[in-house]
Amino acid sequence: MTNNTAVKIDALPDPYSVPLDQINLSDPRLYAENQWGAYFRRVRDEDPVHYLKDSPFGPFWSITRFEDIVAVDTNHEVFSSEPFIMIGEPDDSLPVSNFISMDPPKHDEQRAAVQPVVAPKNLAQMEGLIRERISEILDSLPIGEEIEWVSSVSKELTSQMLATIFDFPYEDRHKLIYWSDVATGAPELSGGTVDHDERITALFDMVNTFGALWQQKAQFRAAGNAPGFDLISLMEANENTRDMIHRTEEFMGNLGLLIVGGNDTTRNSISGSVLAMNQFPDEFAKLKANPELIPNMVSEIIRWQTPLAHMRRIATRDYELGGKLIKKGDKVVMWYVSGNRDERMIENPDRVIVDRARARQHLSFGLGIHRCMGNRLGEMQLRITWEEILKRFDDIRVVGEPVRVHSNFVNGYESMKVVLTPKAK
Amino acid sequence: MIELTFIEHSGAEHTVSADAGTNVMQAAIDNGVPGIDADCGGACACGTCHVMVSTEWLDKVGSASDIEITMLEMTPEKNERSRLACQISLSPELSGLVVNLPEFQM
Numbered sequence: 385m386t387n388n389t390a391v392k393i394d395a396l397p398d399p400y401s402v403p404l405d406q407i408n409l410s411d412p413r414l415y416a417e418n419q420w421g422a423y424f425r426r427v428r429d430e431d432p433v434h435y436l437k438d439s440p441f442g443p444f445w446s447i448t449r450f451e452d453i454v455a456v457d458t459n460h461e462v463f464s465s466e467p468f469i470m471i472g473e474p475d476d477s478l479p480v481s482n483f484i485s486m487d488p489p490k491h492d493e494q495r496a497a498v499q500p501v502v503a504p505k506n507l508a509q510m511e512g513l514i515r516e517r518i519s520e521i522l523d524s525l526p527i528g529e530e531i532e533w534v535s536s537v538s539k540e541l542t543s544q545m546l547a548t549i550f551d552f553p554y555e556d557r558h559k560l561i562y563w564s565d566v567a568t569g570a571p572e573l574s575g576g577t578v579d580h581d582e583r584i585t586a587l588f589d590m591v592n593t594f595g596a597l598w599q600q601k602a603q604f605r606a607a608g609n610a611p612g613f614d615l616i617s618l619m620e621a622n623e624n625t626r627d628m629i630h631r632t633e634e635f636m637g638n639l640g641l642l643i644v645g646g647n648d649t650t651r652n653s654i655s656g657s658v659l660a661m662n663q664f665p666d667e668f669a670k671l672k673a674n675p676e677l678i679p680n681m682v683s684e685i686i687r688w689q690t691p692l693a694h695m696r697r698i699a700t701r702d703y704e705l706g707g708k709l710i711k712k713g714d715k716v717v718m719w720y721v722s723g724n725r726d727e728r729m730i731e732n733p734d735r736v737i738v739d740r741a742r743a744r745q746h747l748s749f750g751l752g753i754h755r756c757m758g759n760r761l762g763e764m765q766l767r768i769t770w771e772e773i774l775k776r777f778d779d780i781r782v783v784g785e786p787v788r789v790h791s792n793f794v795n796g797y798e799s800m801k802v803v804l805t806p807k808a809k
Numbered sequence: 810m811i812e813l814t815f816i817e818h819s820g821a822e823h824t825v826s827a828d829a830g831t832n833v834m835q836a837a838i839d840n841g842v843p844g845i846d847a848d849c850g851g852a853c854a855c856g857t858c859h860v861m862v863s864t865e866w867l868d869k870v871g872s873a874s875d876i877e878i879t880m881l882e883m884t885p886e887k888n889e890r891s892r893l894a895c896q897i898s899l900s901p902e903l904s905g906l907v908v909n910l911p912e913f914q915m
Contacts, residue, residue, distance in 0.1 A: 458854045458876070492882060503885040504913030744848045744857075751854035753879055760915060 412575030463697035482637030652796025656689030687746030
């Protein structure tokens with residue numbers, strides 16, 4: 385066999401050349417190579433509730449149209465989030481359990497314990513701090529030379545925010561990024577490339593580090609100090625979560641959830657927003673001419689990027705959807721990344737339109753009881769980032785093609801080189 | 810036409826008219842009342858059209874469904890008068906309805 389043939393075998397085929405029943409939307413290369421658009425378009429048109437009987441993640445249904453995703457996401461009795469919400473199965477040697485992967489009533493109790501930290505009222509008080517930190521990052525960037533946007537802005541900014549809401553040691557904040565990447569990057573979960581042993585070591589380091597932080601905060605409180613308003617202190621203060629430190633699976637699972645939830649999502653939407661303003665220069669001009677469009681643009685970017693491509697459920701009984709019979713026990717994957725590009729629901733869905741009507745009506749946060757808890761924090765970070773960008777820069781030019789994440793779950797960017805042009809004084 | 814009044818957290822009042830058969834969320838959106846996000850477009854699935862029905866209208870408006878209660882549980886400003894505006898259908902007997910808006914939608 386020549387090298388050429390091998391390359392051909394490895395290359396992704398044209399989606400219309402593959403027999404419909406063999407189209408595999410879980411192939412991580414679709415996302416790494418940014419080829420998912422045409423695949424999903426075909427499936428939405430020809431087989432919107434799509435069954436694949438054989439994949440590295442076992443047999444599964446793909447839900448690809450907007451309306452069908454709404455139907456599944458809002459029906460938590462038929463479509464259970466247990467035992468896990470990514471397409472793959474967690475490694476047995478690393479049991480995890482968290483509230484996104486729980487049904488009521490346990491889900492409701494654990495979520496209620498941590499939700500106050502991201503409630504809008506609390507966020508309003510954090511706005512000044514967030515703006516200060518974003519401003520510092522942007523002011524530190526070199527002008528006119530190639531810089532790595534993902535690490536120097538998107539990751540830096542999200543890790544600072546996470547360190548703030550966890551009250552995590554600031555100098556160690558890069559660890560939060562690493563743990564997040566490792567948590568979702570397992571081959572068996574998302575088609576990622578993280579080594580098994582490295583992942584286990586990292587996640588135990590995460591649990592131990594947070595365990596120590598937990599003890600430290602508990603002692604601080606036991607010494608008569610007022611508890612802080614951070615995620616750990618809130619969990620310690622709530623009767624449903626105060627014993628979690630003794631339940632390693634839940635402790636690890638919920639930490640992982642909160643770290644991933646506040647990490648890849650915002651990070652990749654920030655990177656995606658820069659890419660979008662390069663791909664749609666007329667829209668960038670519109671935004672610069674009218675910065676009041678930023679909140680609407682933020683929603684539009686979160687739709688267009690869809691930083692988490694899917695969520696999965698398990699059917700608790702037989703259920704008919706789109707003329708197909710989903711059987712009890714079947715794995716059902718809602719592809720938010722596809723619903724957000726559904727032509728039936730969204731006009732010109734592949735375009736970013738900063739003043740799009742009803743831009744908030746997208747699927748990226750999910751719907752129903754598992755709807756993203758940190759949505760307002762994410763929106764706020766993106767809004768402030770763009771408010772501060774427009775004050776400083778006339779252009780953020782993307783150089784070359786960004787490197788995308790090899791995953792069917794995290795739809796984002798490993799690397800994106802940019803050159804900054806300052807705003808004319 | 811049915812008349813209804815939204816009172817923002819700041820106290821600002823907006824009295825609008827809507828057709829029977831529509832719902833309170835749609836009436837707010839169609840008339841540009843601020844403070845209602847309606848992220849899910851009326852599917853009882855996002856909790857961002859939270860309103861608090863004024864006490865004198867509670868009986869006529871009726872009670873929330875189970876799923877609506879579950880969505881409201883996730884809203885920090887909920888109280889015993891909380892409803893999702895998309896789940897309140899406007900019938901002629903609701904003409905004059907008054908609802909309060911929370912400080913934030915979540």
